[in-house]
Amino acid sequence: xxxxxxxxxxxxxxxxxxxxxxxxxxxxxxxxxxxxxxxxxxxxxxxxxxxxxxxxxxxxxxxxxxxxxxxxxxxxxxxxxxxxxxxxxxxxxxxxxxxxxxxxxxxxxxxxxxxxxxxxxxxxxxxxxxxxxxxxxxxxxxxxxxxxxxxxxxxxxxxxxxxxxxxxxxxxxxxxxxxxxxxxxxxxxxxxxxxxxxxxxxxxxxxxxxxxxxxxxxxxxxxxxxxxxxxxxxxxxxxxxxxxxxxxxxxxxxxxxxxxxxxxxxxxxxxxxxxxxxxxxxxxxxxxxxxxxxxxxxxxxxxxxxxxxxxxxxxxxxxxxxxxxxxxxxxxxxxxxxxxxxxxxxxxxxx
Amino acid sequence: xxxxxxxxxxxxxxxxxxxxxxxxxxxxxxxxxxxxxxxxxxxxxxxxxxxxxxxxxxxxxxxxxxxxxxxxxxxxxxxxxxxxxxxxxxxxxxxxxxxxxxxxxxxxxxxxxxxxxxxxxxxxxxxxxxxxxxxxxxxxxxxxxxxxxxxxxxxxxxxxxxxxxxxxxxxxxxxxxxxxxxxxxxxxxxxxxxxxxxxxxxxxxxxxxxxxxxxxxxxxxxxxxxxxxxxxxxxxxxxxxxxxxxxxxxxxxxxxxxxxxxxxxxxxxxxxxxxxxxxxxxxxxxxxxxxxxxxxxxxxxxxxxxxxxxxxxxxxxxxxxxxxxxxxxxxxxxxxxxxxxxxxxxxxxxx
DNA sequence: ACTCATAATGAAACGGGTTTCATGAAACCG
DNA sequence: CGGTTTCATGAAACCCGTTTCATTATGAGT
Numbered sequence: 001x002x003x004x005x006x007x008x009x010x011x012x013x014x015x016x017x018x019x020x021x022x023x024x025x026x027x028x029x030x031x032x033x034x035x036x037x038x039x040x041x042x043x044x045x046x047x048x049x050x051x052x053x054x055x056x057x058x059x060x061x062x063x064x065x066x067x068x069x070x071x072x073x074x075x076x077x078x079x080x081x082x083x084x085x086x087x088x089x090x091x092x093x094x095x096x097x098x099x100x101x102x103x104x105x106x107x108x109x110x111x112x113x114x115x116x117x118x119x120x121x122x123x124x125x126x127x128x129x130x131x132x133x134x135x136x137x138x139x140x141x142x143x144x145x146x147x148x149x150x151x152x153x154x155x156x157x158x159x160x161x162x163x164x165x166x167x168x169x170x171x172x173x174x175x176x177x178x179x180x181x182x183x184x185x186x187x188x189x190x191x192x193x194x195x196x197x198x199x200x201x202x203x204x205x206x207x208x209x210x211x212x213x214x215x216x217x218x219x220x221x222x223x224x225x226x227x228x229x230x231x232x233x234x235x236x237x238x239x240x241x242x243x244x245x246x247x248x249x250x251x252x253x254x255x256x257x258x259x260x261x262x263x264x265x266x267x268x269x270x271x272x273x274x275x276x277x278x279x280x281x282x283x284x285x286x287x288x289x290x291x292x293x294x295x296x297x298x299x300x301x302x303x304x305x306x307x308x309x310x311x312x313x314x315x316x317x318x319x320x321x322x323x324x325x326x327x328x329x330x331x332x333x334x335x336x337x338x339x340x341x342x343x344x345x346x347x348x349x350x351x
Numbered sequence: 352x353x354x355x356x357x358x359x360x361x362x363x364x365x366x367x368x369x370x371x372x373x374x375x376x377x378x379x380x381x382x383x384x385x386x387x388x389x390x391x392x393x394x395x396x397x398x399x400x401x402x403x404x405x406x407x408x409x410x411x412x413x414x415x416x417x418x419x420x421x422x423x424x425x426x427x428x429x430x431x432x433x434x435x436x437x438x439x440x441x442x443x444x445x446x447x448x449x450x451x452x453x454x455x456x457x458x459x460x461x462x463x464x465x466x467x468x469x470x471x472x473x474x475x476x477x478x479x480x481x482x483x484x485x486x487x488x489x490x491x492x493x494x495x496x497x498x499x500x501x502x503x504x505x506x507x508x509x510x511x512x513x514x515x516x517x518x519x520x521x522x523x524x525x526x527x528x529x530x531x532x533x534x535x536x537x538x539x540x541x542x543x544x545x546x547x548x549x550x551x552x553x554x555x556x557x558x559x560x561x562x563x564x565x566x567x568x569x570x571x572x573x574x575x576x577x578x579x580x581x582x583x584x585x586x587x588x589x590x591x592x593x594x595x596x597x598x599x600x601x602x603x604x605x606x607x608x609x610x611x612x613x614x615x616x617x618x619x620x621x622x623x624x625x626x627x628x629x630x631x632x633x634x635x636x637x638x639x640x641x642x643x644x645x646x647x648x649x650x651x652x653x654x655x656x657x658x659x660x661x662x663x664x665x666x667x668x669x670x671x672x673x674x675x676x677x678x679x680x681x682x683x684x685x686x687x688x689x690x691x692x693x694x695x696x697x698x699x700x701x702x
Numbered sequence: 703a704c705t706c707a708t709a710a711t712g713a714a715a716c717g718g719g720t721t722t723c724a725t726g727a728a729a730c731c732g
Numbered sequence: 733c734g735g736t737t738t739c740a741t742g743a744a745a746c747c748c749g750t751t752t753c754a755t756t757a758t759g760a761g762t
Contacts, residue, residue: 018720029739406749
């Protein structure tokens with residue numbers, strides 16, 4: 001029941017706790033004979049020093065926190081996996097804070113993020129990763145921004161896909177405009193002119209930026225955008241299906257759809273399938289994120305790869321640098337890549 | 352830089368630290384006037400007590416650990432989400448320990464699990480969830496089992512889908528035999544007699560048990576099992592595809608395939624698709640796990656639902672009960688459910 | 703006015719380590 | 733051989749809260 005301590009070891013080895021500590025951390029020379037005796041006792045009792053006590057003194061815990069919206073969205077495990085690898089390699093453990101899964105009591109997400117920030121601060125984590133794109137300008141949340149900045153002053157903090165321009169917060173971002181542009185240009189190159197854009201929340205930075213990329217590319221190619229073909233309000237499969245059904249009901253149908261993420265694209269796929277519209281012959285679809293599953297749809301999804309793992313990996317590295325006061329750039333922007341697979345094809349001939 | 356402490360507050364309020372502590376925890380009456388003064392200072396300085404120091408004294412940290420194989424496998428985020436909800440509701444935070452993602456240095460998974468056990472113990476977590484089914488009889492790992500038992504003696508520990516019969520470790524499990532039986536019987540009821548079983552590792556408990564369920568059901572229905580149609584050695588999409596290609600190459604093909612998990616089933620779907628075999632008309636396929644994506648394949652996957660979220664949820668609840676010394680059964684077994692969707696149909700007529 | 707219970711508060715111990723400072727012993731050096 | 737290092741080790745302070753114990757102030761009851 002009662003766990004054993006350095007004091008117990010010290011007493012049994014007939015030395016001071018200081019000596020035991022020195023053996024544990026190899027921080028000063030100890031006579032071989034003494035060291036052996038202590039090590040033996042440590043092994044015998046399976047003694048493990050209490051990390052709380054150690055951290056309390058050292059003012060470093062080796063613990064990080066990562067705040068993300070929803071582990072159930074397959075994009076995030078990818079990011080997390082990249083983060084995990086790097087964090088682990090550097091000897092950190094981390095708290096996972098899911099702001100959506102845990103949201104039973106209808107507290108809004110901003111509040112939840114702030115709450116977690118507080119909890120992590122209390123736990124004395126060495127650093128925090130925030131992931132989301134919820135912190136944005138389109139719908140500023142002064143309190144949260146304030147809290148984040150405040151937290152950033154108290155503990156190293158790295159934002160993934162978070163937009164907080166003009167601040168001194170470290171960030172790693174994906175070039176959203178470029179990504180959307182890639183997808184759009186690909187479709188245009190295939191001859192498409194009637195292109196829809198669906199999914200996302202206009203209150204979120206990523207959505208806004210992707211939309212900008214889409215619009216600019218259309219404009220640069222001299223193409224008109226049909227306002228009825230701009231459907232926003234969700235990132236789920238279900239929404240994707242709904243939006244696509246809506247598009248297919250219209251008198252003039254687009255020949256291609258740019259989706260705000262892969263989930264929405266899957267929804268589009270399902271709707272098309274149900275309506276008997278053949279993919280990609282009659283309708284081209286692009287996704288966004290390149291979640292692992294995008295290669296498992298039939299046909300395989302053409303999508304923009306955010307390099308989710310790299311995002312997480314880079315953030316972890318950056319955070320570590322900040323913690324250990326190494327030099328590191330304030331912002332790193334990752335270039336997405338277009339993965340051309342099976343859901344896009346040349347524009348069908350109009351009947 | 353230097354964070355402020357109860358001492359700073361105490362000094363500024365001209366009281367003892369004891370009084371500040373009492374205000375913080377509302378643990379003894381404090382004169383209103385004094386309390387207000389202290390609260391004001393706390394607000395002013397945004398003071399947050401150091402959880403390390405508090406935990407050190409209280410011998411309770413409010414921290415849990417969850418060890419799982421691979422967050423990138425879509426089954427685990429589901430479990431995690433269920434766990435997260437409940438843990439959060441009870442005021443716990445938790446460390447996530449991924450034994451595969453973080454496995455760069457080719458340390459085997461058993462070792463990694465043991466390592467994490469040690470780390471979590473050091474960090475003084477209040478309890479641990481282990482998830483996996485890696486701890487098994489088929490391929491006993493005496494060291495790990497020993498370590499787990501040892502850990503279980505030191506800290507409350509709940510196993511999800513872990514097999515450690517005859518021990519006093521708390522467990523929540525899915526009835527694997529029943530699940531496999533459900534899928535198999537469903538196919539038999541549809542008229543199938545030539546049924547293959549693919550995927551999984553024979554060294555893992557879940558695989559062994561599912562196989563037992565399959566074999567028993569076949570036998571109970573007086574059906575023969577073709578040993579060439581029992582293909583094991585992996586849980587991935589890729590493996591599923593390989594196995595299915597192998598099946599399709601055989602002179603006599605099965606008319607139905609029971610897959611060890613949804614990923615394998617997706618692979619089977621892809622292989623069939625590529626080979627021009629229509630699903631479900633020419634070949635029926637069942638999955639296992641009911642990952643969120645199983646409703647997004649085309650056609651939607653018939654699968655056995657493990658109720659992953661409930662698994663996580665139940666484990667969290669159980670762990671909490673153990674921690675707070677409430678009574679709780681040693682083992683809870685969840686009954687899986689068959690979700691009949693689009694990949695199974697009546698046996699095709701033999702040509 | 704006089705107990706007695708209760709409120710209000712401070713001093714000090716405690717939790718389990720790490721580190722600084724001081725001291726004695728052994729080793730090195732010219 | 734005396735002086736300077738280096739080795740080896742212990743005592744005590746420190747990290748930052750919580751709790752126990754003791755003491756004084758306040759109020760109720762008779």
